[in-house]
Amino acid sequence: xxxxxxxxAVIVVAFIIFGSYSFLESNVExxxxxxxxxxxxxxxxxxAWNKDRESAFDVKTSTFTFYLKDDNGxxxxxxxxxxxxxxxxxxxxxxxxxxxxxxxxxFHATEVLTKCPSKYEAQAEEVKKST
Amino acid sequence: xxxxxxxxxxxxxxxxxxxxxxxxxxxGNARALRVGRIFFHTTVVTILIIAAAQLYNILTHQFQYxxxxxxxxxxxxxxxxxxxxxxxxxxxxxxxxxxxxxIGVFLMADSSRKGYEPQVMSVYGTIQLMLxxxxxxxxxxxxxxxxxPGQVEVGFAPKDGRGLNxxxxxxxxxxxxxxxxxxxxxxxxxxxxxxxxxxxxxYNNWIRPATPWIVYGATVLGCGIMMGGFWAYETLGWGGxxxxxxxxxxxxxxxxxxVGTIHTILTQRKSGAFVRTNLVMAMMCFLMVLYSTFLTxxxxxxDTSVHxxxxxxxxxxxxxxxxxxxxxxxxxxxxxxxxxxxxKIPPKHSYVSREFALFLGSATLVTAAVFITVGTSSPIITQxxxxxxxxxxxxxxxxxxxxLGIVIGMLTGIGQLLWWNRTDKASILKVLAIPIGIALAAxxxxxxxxxxxxxxxxxLVFGAVFALAANxxxxxxxxxxxxKFAGGSIAHVGxxxxxxxxxxxxxxxxxxxxxxxxxxxxxxxGGYKLTYTGYKPIDHEKYAFEVNVEKEGRQxxxxxxxxxxxxxxxxxxxxxxxxxxxxxxxxxxxxxxxAGSGEDAATKQLSFKKGETKKIxxxxxxxxxxDFPVDQKAAMLxxxxxxxxxxLQVKQYGKKPVEVSPSKVxxxxxxxxxxxxxxxxxxxxIVSMKPDRENKDNSTVEIGYKELGAGSSKKAxxxxxxxxxxxxxxxxxxxxxxxxxxxGFIVTIVRRAQEARLKEQVA
Numbered sequence: 001x002x003x004x005x006x007x008x009a010v011i012v013v014a015f016i017i018f019g020s021y022s023f024l025e026s027n028v029e030x031x032x033x034x035x036x037x038x039x040x041x042x043x044x045x046x047x048a049w050n051k052d053r054e055s056a057f058d059v060k061t062s063t064f065t066f067y068l069k070d071d072n073g074x075x076x077x078x079x080x081x082x083x084x085x086x087x088x089x090x091x092x093x094x095x096x097x098x099x100x101x102x103x104x105x106x107f108h109a110t111e112v113l114t115k116c117p118s119k120y121e122a123q124a125e126e127v128k129k130s131t
Numbered sequence: 132x133x134x135x136x137x138x139x140x141x142x143x144x145x146x147x148x149x150x151x152x153x154x155x156x157x158x159g160n161a162r163a164l165r166v167g168r169i170f171f172h173t174t175v176v177t178i179l180i181i182a183a184a185q186l187y188n189i190l191t192h193q194f195q196y197x198x199x200x201x202x203x204x205x206x207x208x209x210x211x212x213x214x215x216x217x218x219x220x221x222x223x224x225x226x227x228x229x230x231x232x233x234i235g236v237f238l239m240a241d242s243s244r245k246g247y248e249p250q251v252m253s254v255y256g257t258i259q260l261m262l263x264x265x266x267x268x269x270x271x272x273x274x275x276x277x278x279x280p281g282q283v284e285v286g287f288a289p290k291d292g293r294g295l296n297x298x299x300x301x302x303x304x305x306x307x308x309x310x311x312x313x314x315x316x317x318x319x320x321x322x323x324x325x326x327x328x329x330x331x332x333x334y335n336n337w338i339r340p341a342t343p344w345i346v347y348g349a350t351v352l353g354c355g356i357m358m359g360g361f362w363a364y365e366t367l368g369w370g371g372x373x374x375x376x377x378x379x380x381x382x383x384x385x386x387x388x389x390v391g392t393i394h395t396i397l398t399q400r401k402s403g404a405f406v407r408t409n410l411v412m413a414m415m416c417f418l419m420v421l422y423s424t425f426l427t428x429x430x431x432x433x434d435t436s437v438h439x440x441x442x443x444x445x446x447x448x449x450x451x452x453x454x455x456x457x458x459x460x461x462x463x464x465x466x467x468x469x470x471x472x473x474x475k476i477p478p479k480h481s482y483v484s485r486e487f488a489l490f491l492g493s494a495t496l497v498t499a500a501v502f503i504t505v506g507t508s509s510p511i512i513t514q515x516x517x518x519x520x521x522x523x524x525x526x527x528x529x530x531x532x533x534x535l536g537i538v539i540g541m542l543t544g545i546g547q548l549l550w551w552n553r554t555d556k557a558s559i560l561k562v563l564a565i566p567i568g569i570a571l572a573a574x575x576x577x578x579x580x581x582x583x584x585x586x587x588x589x590x591l592v593f594g595a596v597f598a599l600a601a602n603x604x605x606x607x608x609x610x611x612x613x614x615k616f617a618g619g620s621i622a623h624v625g626x627x628x629x630x631x632x633x634x635x636x637x638x639x640x641x642x643x644x645x646x647x648x649x650x651x652x653x654x655x656x657g658g659y660k661l662t663y664t665g666y667k668p669i670d671h672e673k674y675a676f677e678v679n680v681e682k683e684g685r686q687x688x689x690x691x692x693x694x695x696x697x698x699x700x701x702x703x704x705x706x707x708x709x710x711x712x713x714x715x716x717x718x719x720x721x722x723x724x725x726a727g728s729g730e731d732a733a734t735k736q737l738s739f740k741k742g743e744t745k746k747i748x749x750x751x752x753x754x755x756x757x758d759f760p761v762d763q764k765a766a767m768l769x770x771x772x773x774x775x776x777x778x779l780q781v782k783q784y785g786k787k788p789v790e791v792s793p794s795k796v797x798x799x800x801x802x803x804x805x806x807x808x809x810x811x812x813x814x815x816x817i818v819s820m821k822p823d824r825e826n827k828d829n830s831t832v833e834i835g836y837k838e839l840g841a842g843s844s845k846k847a848x849x850x851x852x853x854x855x856x857x858x859x860x861x862x863x864x865x866x867x868x869x870x871x872x873x874x875g876f877i878v879t880i881v882r883r884a885q886e887a888r889l890k891e892q893v894a
Contacts, residue, residue, distance in 0.1 A: 018534075022530045022531050023506070025530075028521060030519065054747075057853070060646075077749065082644070105749050
């Protein structure tokens with residue numbers, strides 16, 4: 001083996017290790033409410049906004065509070081830093097990134113992503129309504 | 132209907148043209164070449180007709196077409212109406228097809244002059260064919276009754292469409308997608324040339340005609356990426372120009388490959404080495420475009436993107452996988468067939484040579500592209516490895532790319548110096564001394580004066596300043612000699628400026644959320660005085676919220692916009708920016724709390740039957756009974772002050788239930804609310820009572836509930852505008868850096884195109 005090849009191999013391996021380490025380190029798991037409650041790690045909480053419950057923007061702390069219901073029907077209070085994202089109201093499902101705070105009893109989100117219905121979910125009813 | 136037929140016609144014509152070109156490649160039959168050319172032109176004309184038909188449908192509001200109904204409406208302005216052409220998935224594929232066709236016309240002429248026509252066009256035609264196949268499968272001309280068979284009666288024409296998402300109603304929507312998709316279309320050209328080279332067994336000459344196209348693709352795609360960033364920053368209010376979103380990444384990765392290819396191709400021109408690498412790299416530019424399209428268009432990433440595309444159906448998913456398989460297959464099989472013939476020229480250059488620096492630079496770009504691709508694909512990777520989809524945090528991209536940025540900064544400097552001074556090592560060190568000195572001084576200054584205490588970021592500053600100094604030094608000498616050759620230096624100078632902008636805007640940004648009561652000045656972010664002066668309506672029921680910004684005696688007016696969107700059934704917000712040369716003052720609106728409405732907004736009303744339990748927040752509330760003691764009944768009869776209440780049992784999770792009794796006091800027609808507190812935070816009031824004398828269990832009470840601290844507890848005297856104010860230092864460096872890079876690219880295209888033409892005249 002030429003030393004050149006060895007050096008190249010070492011660099012490649014180092015990059016792979018560096019990459020995989022960063023990958024695992026910053027991998028944020030998708031989870032439901034009970035999963036989020038179990039861990040202290042940052043997770044992505046997936047569910048839908050429960051519109052029957054109150055939601056409000058708090059001027060003092062600049063946080064937006066709403067209730068998220070996951071696929072199992074379990075509910076959780078979510079406090080988001082900042083205001084509700086632009087498409088929040090029409091989102092069919094939302095993903096809250098953050099961690100559960102057991103002491104305060106809510107999920108503290110730093111970011112909320114929204115998934116919106118596109119035309120593929122447009123209903124025939126809606127077409128008829130356009131008359 | 133007609134549109135759908137034309138799509139199929141274009142598909143067939145394209146197929147015939149590929150057969151013609153390929154037949155000419157195999158046999159040299161001149162008639163086959165003519166067939167190929169005629170049918171390719173037929174394809175292009177048919178695609179133009181298709182696009183014109185769709186545009187006509189949109190402009191004349193033919194809402195019986197599902198696509199037109201889905202994305203446009205009568206109230207859109209003309210430019211926005213035109214932009215609905217590519218607002219949806221079918222439309223963006225049509226735009227891509229259209230650009231592929233237009234570029235194809237020029238490519239056919241150009242490759243014909245350079246003797247690559249049958250090969251290049253049979254491969255490029257296949258790309259065109261697959262895009263047309265997408266359109267056959269997802270017909271952009273479907274009628275509403277075809278989209279919802281049985282539910283919408285045949286021949287039904289809605290009066291108006293669903294309209295365009297307000298997020299897209301912006302001038303950037305009018306220009307950004309075109310630029311991006313023409314970049315995607317241009318990336319097909321290097322792929323076509325690489326496969327053509329393998330078909331022709333011509334492993335060296337192909338890079339000359341291909342280079343201007345690769346640089347062109349990189350320029351246009353780079354331009355598109357920049358516009359996307361500017362759009363996100365300026366109007367969408369995402370707070371930044373780059374969010375490592377899958378859609379952003381998916382245009383960045385092919386761009387990194389194309390820039391890497393530009394560098395390795397330079398080496399091959401010089402030393403003849405890296406033949407195989409260049410073939411693979413040129414193919415990767417296009418394959419990554421396809422893979423990115425798959426990631427963002429198949430629904431596979433689901434929830435991980437801000438752009439959030441909903442599953443377009445299994446057909447599109449498998450077709451995209453099939454298309455990727457086809458083009459990986461074509462490239463892979465050709466490389467395998469020619470594996471023994473491809474000349475293996477060992478790179479002879481030493482480790483201190485421009486060629487080696489170019490190779491390393493390209494390898495670093497590819498590494499960055501790989502890291503980003505792995506990150507973007509993380510939901511797929513984790514699904515396969517652990518059966519659960521998870522995504523990486525944005526921090527992943529930062530940790531992996533910043534070190535590579537340092538390497539790139541160093542290499543762009545060293546590479547340029549070596550290129551100019553390819554002599555002995557002693558003189559190289561002498562040339563290196565000046566830029567290293569400047570870089571050291573600048574880094575030291577930022578550590579000491581600007582409190583830059585992050586080691587990795589300090590290294591990035593060093594790398595960027597070194598690259599800047601070295602490239603200015605070399606660039607200046609080149610410009611004095613022959614400015615045409617300065618493309619590389621200019622682009623690298625731009626890159627260095629951009630890096631410094633990244634550091635400034637990401638490392639030193641400062642933000643604060645402030646509540647601005649109308650007319651009251653609020654100080655924030657050290658030295659900014661903000662006064663909300665009021666709002667005024669602008670077009671389409673939008674409102675501009677005017678805020679006076681005062682800083683060191685100078686005054687600016689910013690007017691971020693908020694409006695309710697019927698389309699999104701929600702509040703839309705656009706930020707506003709003051710550009711202060713060294714920094715941007717960025718004001719993003721969050722909400723408007725209107726005077727007097729504060730209390731009502733935070734109060735929630737719930738109706739209870741006797742004995743019923745309801746959840747409010749983290750509390751469980753049960754209505755026990757009315758609190759109406761006998762003596763109060765007597766008082767009521769005598770017309771004295773009466774107190775009527777309701778007893779509630781309130782239970783907080785994990786704690787003992789507590790009785791809470793809000794009441795109303797009535798005296799001579801006046802009613803006073805006596806709220807009751809559960810603890811210092813939760814307040815209950817009685818809104819109304821409906822006692823049922825016949826059946827006590829049917830009695831109901833309407834309870835008002837309020838969480839103090841959440842929402843304003845006392846009525847606001849005036850409107851309060853809540854905004855997020857932030858300072859983005861040196862953001863102008865990012866934009867100006869990008870523009871300098873693009874200028875460098877354009878200079879390079881001109882030079883390489885002239886050179887390729889010259890070569891052709893000689894040959």
